[in-house]
Amino acid sequence: MSLHRAIRGGVAAGAAGLALTLVATGCSSGGAAQDGDELTLSVTTFGTFGYEELYEEYEAANPGITISATNIDTGGNARTDTFTKLAAGGGLADVVAIEEGWLGSIMEVSDQFVDLRDHGIEERAADWVDWKYEQATDPDGRVIGYGTDIGPEGLCYNGPLFEAAGLPTDREAVAELFGGEDASWERYFELGRQYQETTGEAWYDHSGFVWNAMVNQLPEGYYSADGELIVEDNTELRERFDQLAAGTLDGLSAAEAAWDWNGGQSFVDGSFATFVCPGWMLGTITGKLEAGGGDATTGWDFANVFPGGAANWGGAFLSVPVTSEHQEEAAKLASWLTEPEQQVKQSAAAGNFPSTLDAQEQLAADATPNPVFNDAPTGAILAERAEGVQAQFKGPKDSLIQENVFGPPLKALDRGETDADAAWSQAVQLLGELVD
């Protein structure tokens, strides 16, 4: 009997080695022994998700369930991973984390994911900020994701650099300086020019992130609310592009390489004084500061203000693909992980900002000081920054347009090789070539 099994196992392993597709099917059928309550659930997350302790807690509370977790280093790589497996028709985990930036593409194939209304998500609908729940709803009304975190944006600024330029450094005074509730991009660039004239240094790291914030904030960005591509007709978009181009050409951009920032050193050596900061970016900056040899004394701070009003960048969802063999159990786990209580713990572990109202209130009440950001109560500030965020419709090519259509002209502006009109026409040309 045991010999027979061994041979069958060997054959199975050999076959799996031959063809990747077999690995996928082999895993999902052989991974969990269905006898009794023994069950293995696989989960794929990315970046800093802070779920490790929560997995243990869930396993302890649900005997018989084992969680096999994979964390992919960046959201971009998770996107490739998820898309490849969707295209191959198998291999996705039981619970898959999906990022807001590529949710538009996922929505095109939303029938590949389980309708969570069958698993009671409607009863929890009031838990989340309403736009988060709506984002996960497809045109047919199917809900395919439990919201995890959101990315309300505040303004990071460097205290010592502000002081040197004769600007206030206290975070409330800084919020006032930028206009408080009425903070506008006009004011932001005006202060930037003032700062640049005084110090000769740049105001923001590079145009791409500022552009991202400016676009995300509009009621309609690259797509109209009903899914039409409107880049060329969107006058607001064009106005903002010109505003940004003028600022950048006046020397407000440090022309940094995003995600590298000269190995983090640019956060330390005073290359730029402000930075657009969604909640999860605070963790990124902390890491880059460390890599660049900086720490709390470098003087970065976090102000409760954002030019142009409330804005959101990023955030994630947990989804269950239809290929999962344990949809019921997977949905239960995903639902539990996104409950307010767990979101508070996730936020403490990963530094991101929760998407459920109760968890947000909790963070606001705790007002835990963040030692890296001059003891700013970042959680409480983000809770205020989350107010008034409007969900913008994300089309299927949103991340492509952001990266490959607007990336090159913005970089050319950063380098001072073009002007606003030429840069805009370059973007329009790229749009025609890359998006049809």
Place this chain on the structure above:
Amino acid sequence: MTSTLIPPPARTTPRRVVKEPLTRRQRLSRFDLKASPYLYIAPFFVLFALTGLFPLVYTLVVSLHDWQLLQGQGDFVGLANFTEVLQDRYFWNSIGNTLSIFVLSSVPQLIVALVLAAVLDQNLRAKSFWRMSVLLPYVVSPVAVALIFSSVFGEQSGLVNNLLGVVGIEPIEWKNDTLASHVAIATMVNWRWTGYNALILLAAMQAVPRDLHEAAAIDGAGAARRFFSVTLPGIRPTFVFVMITATIGGLQIFAEPRLFDVSTAGGIGGSERQFQTSVLYLWEMAFFRQDFGKAAAIAWLLFLLIVGIGLINFLLSQRIASAEKAVGSRRERRRSKGARR
């Protein structure tokens, strides 16, 4: 021997062949003789059919359809994907980049590998140590190589620019200037592959008969003359092999340009596609632009390009081989002359 000139007498009655039925063992052994060799080589061909031929054909099928990454198969469009890709300026940009990086990497790589192999072929102390050392870069994964080199070639405070600063040279924009970025990527490729090629060439050099060297030395040939007239002709076939593998590898560069600039997440290789190679363009098309049909067309065009360059290599090696034959037959003639004498 003259007997063969006389035609055999015509047979009037056909010779009767008694065909005895073969025993089972005989049949088995005949089958064994005929079929076994094919069975022995079958595993390779079965594996090749599964992992090589099937994807190749499937890619062709995909390339003839309107095929989105997530939505899957669409309408049959014939060669439309191919014509569109061939009209895409970014396709030609990627081909240009690939060839440029290929030339910048292969040529110095093979020359240095040759010199390195010649040095290692000398009587050195701690031979194995030196030989192992040149292979060490090959062991490191290309991803790690790319990460380290992108830091070394950093524009603001990378090692190379700092060193250039010491001798008073302006910092070079490694990630923005087209040629500079090609040099940087070629450096990564060279760093990884030079030692590997050197070892293969070294193995070939050691097979060159020592007495040829000695005879040449006695005739008064210097070290350089011996290298060009004895060593080089002796390792020609291996050198051609190394050239062909370098070609195939060089035209498929992906990880290095993909990871060279982390800020261009969309796989365009530099803000203005300065170093987007063809495979990177294929990746962008498939996984960022999600147009699987066009990506498959690019894959096939790249395949044809590699086959084309492979053919050129083959013709080149044919010529070298025939040159060798000429040399060989001359030698043969000389030898037979000597024997007659």
